[in-house]
Amino acid sequence: xxxxxxxxxxxxxxxxxxxxxxxxxxxxxxxxxxxxxxxxxxxxxxxxxxxxxxxxxxxxxxxxxxxxxxxxxxxxxxxxxxxxxxxxxxxxxxxxxxxxxxxxxxxxxxxxxxxxxxxxxxxxxxxxxxxxxxxxxxxxxxxxxxxxxxxxxxxxxxxxxxxxxxxxxxxxxxxxxxxxxxxxxxxxxxxxxxxxxxxxxxxxxxxxxxxxxxxxxxxxxxxxxxxxxxxxxxxxxxxxxxxxxxxxxxxxxxxxxxxxxxxxxxxxxxxxxxxxxxxxxxxxxxxxxxxxxxxxxxxxxxxxxxxxxxxxxxxxxxxxxxxxxxxxxxxxxxxxxxxxxxxxxxxxxxxxxxxxxxxxxxxxxxxxxxxxx
Numbered sequence: 001x002x003x004x005x006x007x008x009x010x011x012x013x014x015x016x017x018x019x020x021x022x023x024x025x026x027x028x029x030x031x032x033x034x035x036x037x038x039x040x041x042x043x044x045x046x047x048x049x050x051x052x053x054x055x056x057x058x059x060x061x062x063x064x065x066x067x068x069x070x071x072x073x074x075x076x077x078x079x080x081x082x083x084x085x086x087x088x089x090x091x092x093x094x095x096x097x098x099x100x101x102x103x104x105x106x107x108x109x110x111x112x113x114x115x116x117x118x119x120x121x122x123x124x125x126x127x128x129x130x131x132x133x134x135x136x137x138x139x140x141x142x143x144x145x146x147x148x149x150x151x152x153x154x155x156x157x158x159x160x161x162x163x164x165x166x167x168x169x170x171x172x173x174x175x176x177x178x179x180x181x182x183x184x185x186x187x188x189x190x191x192x193x194x195x196x197x198x199x200x201x202x203x204x205x206x207x208x209x210x211x212x213x214x215x216x217x218x219x220x221x222x223x224x225x226x227x228x229x230x231x232x233x234x235x236x237x238x239x240x241x242x243x244x245x246x247x248x249x250x251x252x253x254x255x256x257x258x259x260x261x262x263x264x265x266x267x268x269x270x271x272x273x274x275x276x277x278x279x280x281x282x283x284x285x286x287x288x289x290x291x292x293x294x295x296x297x298x299x300x301x302x303x304x305x306x307x308x309x310x311x312x313x314x315x316x317x318x319x320x321x322x323x324x325x326x327x328x329x330x331x332x333x334x335x336x337x338x339x340x341x342x343x344x345x346x347x348x349x350x351x352x353x354x355x356x357x358x359x360x361x362x363x364x365x366x367x368x369x370x371x372x373x
Contacts, residue, residue, distance in 0.1 A: 001122040001123065001125070001126060001151060001154075002031070002062055002065075002066070002085040002086070002088055002089045002151070003031055003032065003035060003085070003086065003089045004122075004123045004126045004210075004235070005126045005129075005130065005147060005148075005151065006027060006028050006031055006082065006211070007028065007126070007127075007210060007211045007213065007214070007231060008126055008127040008130040008131075008214060008228050008231055009130055009144045009147065010024045010027075010028070010211070010212070010214065010215065011214060011215065011224075011228075012134065012143060012144045013027065013075070013078070013144070016143075016144070017074065017075040017078075019075055020339060021212075021215070021335050021338045021339055022332075022335045022336050022338070022339035023075065023335075024335060025211070025212070025331045025332045025333075025334055025335020025336065025338075026079075026331075026332050026335065027075070027078065027079055027082055028082075028207075028211040028331040028332075029207075029328055029329055029330075029331045029332035029335075030079050030082045030083050030086065031082045031083070031085060031086040032086060032207060032324060032327065032328035032330075032331070033083065033086065033325075033328045033329075034082065034083035034084065034085065034086020034087045034089075034090065035086035035087070035089045035090035035093075035324055035328070036086075036090060036321055036324030036325045036328050037083075037086075037087065037090065037321075038087050038090045038091050038094075039090050039091075039093075039094050039317055039320045039321030039324060040181070040317060040318065040321040042054060042090065042091050042094040042095060042317060043094060043181050043313060043314050043316070043317020043318060043320075043321070044181045044314075044317075046094065046095060046098070046178070046313045046314070046317065047178060047179045047180070047181060047313070047314060050171070051095045051096075051098060051099040051102075051171075051313070052095075052099065052162070052166045052169075052171060054091060054094075054095035055092060055095050055096055055099070055162060055166075056159060056162060056163055056166070057091065058088045058089075058091040058092035058095070058096075059088070059092075059155055059156075059158060059159025059162060060159060061084060061087055061088040061091065062085060062088035062089070062092075062151075062155040062159075063152050063155040063156045063159060064084065064152075065081050065083075065084025065085045065087070065088060066081075066085060066148045066149075066151040066152035066155055067148075067149075067152040068080070068081040068084060069081035069082070069084075069085065069148040070145050070146075070148035070149040070152060071145075072145075081148075088155075090320075090324065093320065094313075094316070094317050094320055096115070097112070097115070097300055097304065097316065098304065098312055098313045098316055099171075099172075100112065100115045101300075101304040101305075101312075102172040102309075102312075103171075103172055107250065108250070108301050108304050108305045109246040109247060109248070109249040109250035109251075109297065109298075109301040109305070110246055110247055110250060111246075112246050112249075112297045112300045112301050112304065113242045113243045113244070113245060113246020113247060113249075113297045114242075114243065114246070116242035116246065116293075116296055116297045116300070117239055117242040117243050119242075120235060120238045120239050120241075120242050120293060121239060123235040123238065124232060124235040124236045124238070124239060126231070126232075126235065127214075127228055127229050127231045127232040127235070128229060128232055129147065129150075130144070130147055130228070131225070131228060131229065133146040133147045133150070178309065178310055178311060178312060178313045178314050180314065181314040181317070181318070183311075183314075184310075184311035184313075184314035184315040184318070185314065185315060185318040187311060187315075188307055188311050188315040190370075190371070190372045191303065191306055191307060191315065191319075191372045192315055192318050192319040192322070194255070194302075194371050194372060195299055195302070195303050195319045195323060196319060196322045196323045196326060197358065197362065198258055198259075198262060198295075198299065198362065199295065199296070199299045199323050199327070200322065200323040200324075200325075200326030200327050201326060201327075201354075201355065201358050202262055202265060202292070202295060202327075202355065203323065203324075203326070203327030203330070204326055204327040204329065204330040204333075205269070205330060205348075205351040205352075205354075205355060206265075206292050206327070206330070207327050207328070207329075207330025207331050207334075208330040208331055208333060208334035208347070208348070208351065209269075209272075209288075209334075209348060209351075210231065210234060211330075211331040211334075212331070212334055212335070212338070212344070213230060213231045213234065213285075214227050214228050214230070214231060215227075215344075216344045216348075217230045217281065219344050220276055220281060221276065222278060222281065226278065230281065230282065230285050233282055233285045233286050233289060234285050234286070234288065234289035235289060235293075236286075236289065237285075237286045237287070237288075237289030237290040237293070238289050238290065238292070238293030240290070241289070241290045241291070241293035241294040241297075242293060242294075242296070242297050244294070245261070245293075245294035245295075245296075245297045245298050246297040246298075246301060248294075248298070249297060249298045249301035249302065250301065253373060254298070254301065254302040254305070254306065254373060255302070255366050255371050255372075255373050256366070257298055258295070258298050258299060258302060259359065259362055259363060259366065261291060261294050261295045261298055262295065262355070262358075262359055262362070263359055264291045264294075265288070265291050265292055265295065265355070266352055266355045266356055266359060268284065268287055268288035268291050268292075269288070269348060269349075269351065269352035269355070270349070270352050271284050271287070271288075272284050272285075272288060272348060273344075273345040273348050273349045273352070303315075303316055303319060304316065306372060306373075334347055
């Protein structure tokens with residue numbers, strides 16, 4: 001929720017603070033930069049601290065940052081809070097994903113699908129939750145401030161629940177031998193690079209698409225309420241995608257499956273810029289939501305199933321930090337291009353062409369057995 005809740009609120013921030021689309025894009029980029037920044041330090045921390053302790057720390061940071069956002073008097077303060085919320089998500093995923101995979105080492109794809117589905121359900125509620133909060137509001141926490149106030153309370157509650165659960169759990173020690181962050185990066189560099197190329201660049205494009213989705217749908221001629229909740233269709237389609245793709249990732253060779261999903265995403269981008277009208281746009285939104293969210297559990301399964309115990313946490317942290325840095329600037333780039341007067345269709349169409357070039361290169365590399373399997 002922390003990483004996606006800003007997207008359906010961009011138009012509110014533009015109206016409240018009198019900012020342009022470029023500044024709005026920077027705000028969203030800061031969330032993802034914040035999510036990228038702690039990933040390498042967290043990887044090092046995991047060589048010293050149990051994974052569940054780091055998860056609890058992420059919950060505390062999210063609670064504080066959400067509270068800060070709820071009271072933000074201006075866009076500058078909101079940007080600081082956005083970085084904090086991003087930090088919490090980045091710390092969590094570096095610790096949480098390896099922990100989940102090590103709890104169930106025989107069915108990594110299945111449990112990563114379940115884990116991703118839980119996360120995706122939060123993302124699905126972001127747009128309708130924002131719509132309700134904007135309509136209701138409670139005194140000092142009117143409109144978008146109510147979103148962050150409720151998020152702060154929820155984060156505090158869940159963090160307390162995780163603390164209680166962890167005290168009585170028999171936690172794995174598979175990462176006990178993972179004590180060299182740089183050594184893990186050197187030994188697993190090909191696997192890490194494969195993940196960064198695929199999800200980093202696809203994520204760069206997706207960042208620009210989904211964070212401006214409401215504004216893009218308005219540009220396509222949809223009504224404001226429909227445009228805002230078109231993002232719900234995108235995220236909603238991701239719920240079954242996590243479950244199904246996680247199971248498929250257990251059954252098929254990892255790299256060919258990843259490249260197939262990437263190819264499907266490229267096709268969806270071309271379809272998105274080509275169609276117009278309510279029904280076609282909602283159909284394409286559902287399909288592109290299913291496809292892009294299929295890529296996430298497939299990539300996590302590939303990495304966490306391929307990396308050995310002695311390097312898993314550290315190498316995954318290096319991959320995640322690098323991948324996030326690549327994709328984090330997607331929103332800012334789209335916002336800047338829009339500020340320069342470039343049409344959404346032109347921006348997203350050019351991004352699709354770029355991914356075609358990437359896909360061709362990856363297929364050649366896979367045929368030459370350069371990509372770890």
